[in-house]
Amino acid sequence: MIDFLTETLRSRASTRGWTWFRRACRTTAPVDLNRLLGNYAGASFWLGKKALALDSRETRRWKSLRPDLPVDHWGLDELARAILLLKIAYLPPGEYVETVLECYQQGDSREQQSWLRGLNLLPGRGRFLDAAIDACRTNIVPLLEAIACENPYPAAHFPELNFNQMVLKSLFNAISMERILGLESRFNPELSRMADDYASEREAAGRDVPPDIWWVVAPRISRERIGRIYSYLQRGNSRHRYWASRSLGYVRDERSRLELERRRDIETDDRVLAAIDASLAKMVQ
């Protein structure tokens, strides 16, 4: 894997950038922490932040190695940082964890974003759970996105409470739920309740709710709360109708089927109609 990643970097780096990177790699054995931190920071300056954008051959190859981990959106600098952390994996476990954490704690926002993405490549990545959870407490949206979006780590490693908090925080920040990898595998009744409470709080304040919130609410909803989703089937904004329709596919009861069918009779928006049909089909299965 490291060979593929290094080749991906080499084929995209400038001569200047590649020369720098080879020199940076030489300082990983033995590790000089101060120089490592310097190189970890310097990657953006020397290599730039251009997205990898793998071609079709590379994409096939990468998918055979790590089907769970999208890297297309990673910058060159982020890839270089991940490789640097892989190169020091020979360190004794305690020292390794400590050194990798230093790179996170001493990093600026971009370095921390890279770290949160690169985390998925590291050996024994469950050991970095606390830092990944802590990253969700940030007020810096790009940092939250680095862990919450296009990143398989939370679904694979976060305990339920922390996973739920991350999803709620993403809703707060208008982050699309579709960007959270593995979200469906982590649906749970508590998350459904928290998201529905959030919708209720927004309604009490006279504010709009994120349209895709129902996707999180519906799958494990308790019966007495479901009326709120039906009401969004009737909203003027078609995005609300779309997500309410799509989400009701998870609720396989007679009442929900009737509500969807009733809406289908008067719905005019093609996208919403498609969502209604998909949900009804899901109910029959």
Next chain:
Amino acid sequence: MKIFDPHIHMTSRTTDDYASMAQNGILAIVEPSFWLGQPRTNVGSFIDYFNSLLGWERFRASQFGIRHFCTIGLNPKEANNPKLSEEVISLLPRYLQKDGVVAVGEIGYDDQTDAEERIFARQLELAMEMDLPVLVHTPHRDKKRGTIRSLDLIRSVGFPEERALIDHNTEETLPLVLDTGCWAGHTIYPHTKMDEVRMVKLVKEYGSERILINSAADWGISDPLKVPKTTDLMLESGITLQTIRTIVWDNPAHFFSQSRRLDLAGIDTRPSIDQTEFYGGSTVLRGGQTPVVES
């Protein structure tokens, strides 16, 4: 109208803010300790921050005729860092006994983790030991449940409810707080939490007893004049002067006077400004500026 803003993070604000706050009737403020917008990496960073709340910031406020008090505590977000939280908790007794510290705060829940609960409970106990009120932050996410859990914890440790101010309330949490003996704060923000119009509605429905409003202005999008702006709207909306006065002056003054470090008679008038003063060799003035000196 005399105004007391019981929750504002002045270290993030400018001297222009102080000047316009004074101009709009703000006579006294409480600055709760909180986080920096990003995590601190060592305990020394807390020491310097607490010292600046008690020192330079209080002096800066005084240079604009505003009385500055603060609350000291470990905020819920940073309660999740086990090493740091232990170190900060052990610092607290030293700071809680200083002049001008009128409560333990902001404490409470953020993600509602076990670590947060443990640190919250310990700080409630510390407040009882130090005979201080508490300022309780309620979480942004899962707010209603977080508020219920905060009220439950206060009850279960036996903390006197009349000495707890539960902050950042909404339409859904205010009645829960008023059902207890706790006080209820409302943060008037440009986009989130609560706005002026909604606040007017709440006051019309619930009155003024144990109700406070604040700006919680900080380094994020916020407005240090939200309390006077809400006061104006309450007046325009036909809420009586007495009700407004209770909310923006009497309630915060009475609540924090429970610390016995805030003298009700003493804060009633604007302190006179003397900008020729220095704090540790520093002044708010820059070269060529004429100091304001009131007799």
